Amino acid sequence: MSSEYIMAIDEGTTSTRAIIFDQKGTKIADAQREFTQHFPEPGWVEHDANEIWNAVQSTIASVFIESGIKPTQIKGIGITNQRETTVIWDKKTGLPIYNAIVWQSRQTSDIAAKLEKDGYGKMIHEKTGLLIDPYFSATKIRWILDHVDGAQERAEKGDLLFGTIDTWLLWKLSGGAAHVTDYSNASRTMLFNIHELKWDDDILKALNIPKAMLPEARPNSEVYATTKGYHFYGSEVPIAGMIGDQQAALFGQMAFEPGMVKNTYGTGAFIVMNTGEKPQLSDNNLLTTIGYGINGKVYYALEGSIFVAGSAIQWLRDAMHLVDSAPESEEAALASNDDDEVYVVPAFTGLGAPYWDADARGAVFGLTRGTTRDDFIKATLQSLAYQSRDVLETMKRDTGIAIPTLKVDGGAANNRYLMQFQADILQTPVQRASDLETTALGAAFLAGLAVGYWDNLDDIKKQYATGATFDPEMDPKRADYLYEGWKDAVSATRKFKHKVRN
Ligand SMILES: Nc1ncnc2c1ncn2[C@@H]1O[C@H](COP(=O)(O)OP(=O)(O)O)[C@@H](O)[C@H]1O
Numbered sequence: 001m002s003s004e005y006i007m008a009i010d011e012g013t014t015s016t017r018a019i020i021f022d023q024k025g026t027k028i029a030d031a032q033r034e035f036t037q038h039f040p041e042p043g044w045v046e047h048d049a050n051e052i053w054n055a056v057q058s059t060i061a062s063v064f065i066e067s068g069i070k071p072t073q074i075k076g077i078g079i080t081n082q083r084e085t086t087v088i089w090d091k092k093t094g095l096p097i098y099n100a101i102v103w104q105s106r107q108t109s110d111i112a113a114k115l116e117k118d119g120y121g122k123m124i125h126e127k128t129g130l131l132i133d134p135y136f137s138a139t140k141i142r143w144i145l146d147h148v149d150g151a152q153e154r155a156e157k158g159d160l161l162f163g164t165i166d167t168w169l170l171w172k173l174s175g176g177a178a179h180v181t182d183y184s185n186a187s188r189t190m191l192f193n194i195h196e197l198k199w200d201d202d203i204l205k206a207l208n209i210p211k212a213m214l215p216e217a218r219p220n221s222e223v224y225a226t227t228k229g230y231h232f233y234g235s236e237v238p239i240a241g242m243i244g245d246q247q248a249a250l251f252g253q254m255a256f257e258p259g260m261v262k263n264t265y266g267t268g269a270f271i272v273m274n275t276g277e278k279p280q281l282s283d284n285n286l287l288t289t290i291g292y293g294i295n296g297k298v299y300y301a302l303e304g305s306i307f308v309a310g311s312a313i314q315w316l317r318d319a320m321h322l323v324d325s326a327p328e329s330e331e332a333a334l335a336s337n338d339d340d341e342v343y344v345v346p347a348f349t350g351l352g353a354p355y356w357d358a359d360a361r362g363a364v365f366g367l368t369r370g371t372t373r374d375d376f377i378k379a380t381l382q383s384l385a386y387q388s389r390d391v392l393e394t395m396k397r398d399t400g401i402a403i404p405t406l407k408v409d410g411g412a413a414n415n416r417y418l419m420q421f422q423a424d425i426l427q428t429p430v431q432r433a434s435d436l437e438t439t440a441l442g443a444a445f446l447a448g449l450a451v452g453y454w455d456n457l458d459d460i461k462k463q464y465a466t467g468a469t470f471d472p473e474m475d476p477k478r479a480d481y482l483y484e485g486w487k488d489a490v491s492a493t494r495k496f497k498h499k500v501r502n
């Protein structure tokens with residue numbers, strides 16, 4: 001057994017994990033911890049950044065204790081994270097000045113709407129590859145600076161620091177030595193010029209965000225700092241990879257060639273296509289983003305972001321009490337006798353790609369006196385597959401590239417009913433990764449490449465192993481018929497703007 005390892009810290013929207021991999025890319029040990037979701041007002045989602053940091057420390061301690069592996073055996077650490085989520089903290093005390101505003105949160109819709117109204121849409125799209133939306137960090141920074149007394153002034157003086165979760169964890173792990181982000185996370189702030197690879201002065205000015213609070217943006221595979229303090233029991237382990245979780249999954253799925261696509265079904269679902277070394281702007285409301293920067297090159301990607309995927313299953317569990325656990329949804333869907341005519345549109349925090357409708361809210365269609373719990377659960381699972389077809393159809397239209405196979409991963413990809421329905425509704429084979437921790441593996445690969453644990457991409461390509469493949473079994477006409485029903489449901493959902501109209 002190898003005695004040297006790489007650790008990945010995968011800080012997701014609902015839980016954080018510490019995973020140790022060996023040189024074959026095999027998971028040797030892992031520890032996971034959930035943390036609190038705060039919903040202070042309808043449509044708002046916040047996290048306590050200190051609770052996240054505590055959860056990260058506790059998973060690191062657990063993974064060492066449970067595996068018996070020592071910190072000195074860890075050659076490098078890769079961080080991967082829920083993107084866009086925004087933390088602002090005091091440089092001296094290290095304390096956040098407000099909760100982290102989570103990517104899903106809609107509390108900054110007014111700021112986004114004003115930017116749009118003031119005519120910044122085209123400029124922001126051209127420079128950042130993004131569409132103006134409360135999803136990205138920029139409006140969240142503005143909101144915190146507006147709502148915490150004296151924050152603007154302190155930020156201007158350089159007393160406050162901004163970071164996405166990668167930056168926050170790096171700063172904490174390095175004992176405050178490094179205030180750095182990576183290109184993939186920077187490209188989700190709506191403040192980063194993805195062509196010039198630098199913070200954009202025009203956008204900073206439009207939002208009155210002081211440059212002094214921004215981290216330095218760097219490529220994805222290099223030593224940013226070493227661990228300091230008790231987290232690694234005094235060992236100075238290099239933190240050598242950082243990457244947003246969706247780009248990490250692209251890398252972990254080894255989608256290195258242009259045209260390769262993956263879908264990760266986590267809290268949200270994110271479909272990402274590698275488009276190579278030139279950024280390609282979308283005409284159809286997809287996002288252009290930085291995939292990863294390595295060996296002096298930057299690879300771009302097109303992305304369709306679906307805001308609610310696995311979190312709809314959590315909603316079935318925690319709010320509707322229809323299941324006791326997420327996996328139970330599979331049995332329920334298989335037990336449903338409904339003719340697939342109930343539709344759940346889980347627009348709990350608006351709709352992402354390709355609609356970008358921040359004001360939409362969830363709806364259910366097609367209920368009859370005979371509709372059962374099982375039917376309702378099945379329709380909720382199906383909504384993940386329908387939303388993915390929305391994005392993949394858009395991606396095909398945008399790029400002209402046919403997608404022969406969809407590579408999938410993420411927690412909800414465990415659900416065999418969902419994977420089969422996805423293959424059916426797309427009429428495309430769905431290929432599941434052999435280990436669904438692809439996101440963590442992507443971050444581990446980037447860290448391992450930086451410290452010479454792996455030599456090059458060919459070295460890591462050898463580790464690739466696919467899991468199950470789901471081939472379409474549904475008649476194509478039926479798939480189209482059901483999908484038409486979904487489109488009707490989305491269109492009706494978007495007409496219902498009761499709260500907004502009042
Ligand atoms: N068997 C399952 N069927 C459906 N959904 C599932 C299943 N297992 C996990 N999930 C969903 O997947 C999500 C967790 O996936 P994960 O990749 O860990 O997400 P994240 O990185 O966003 O925290 C949860 O929202 C959960 O409801």
Ligand SMILES: O=P(O)(O)OC[C@H](O)CO
Nearest residue numbers: 012013082083266267268
């Ligand atoms: O926590 P996940 O895996 O759903 O990913 C969140 C995304 O990074 C948000 O853009």
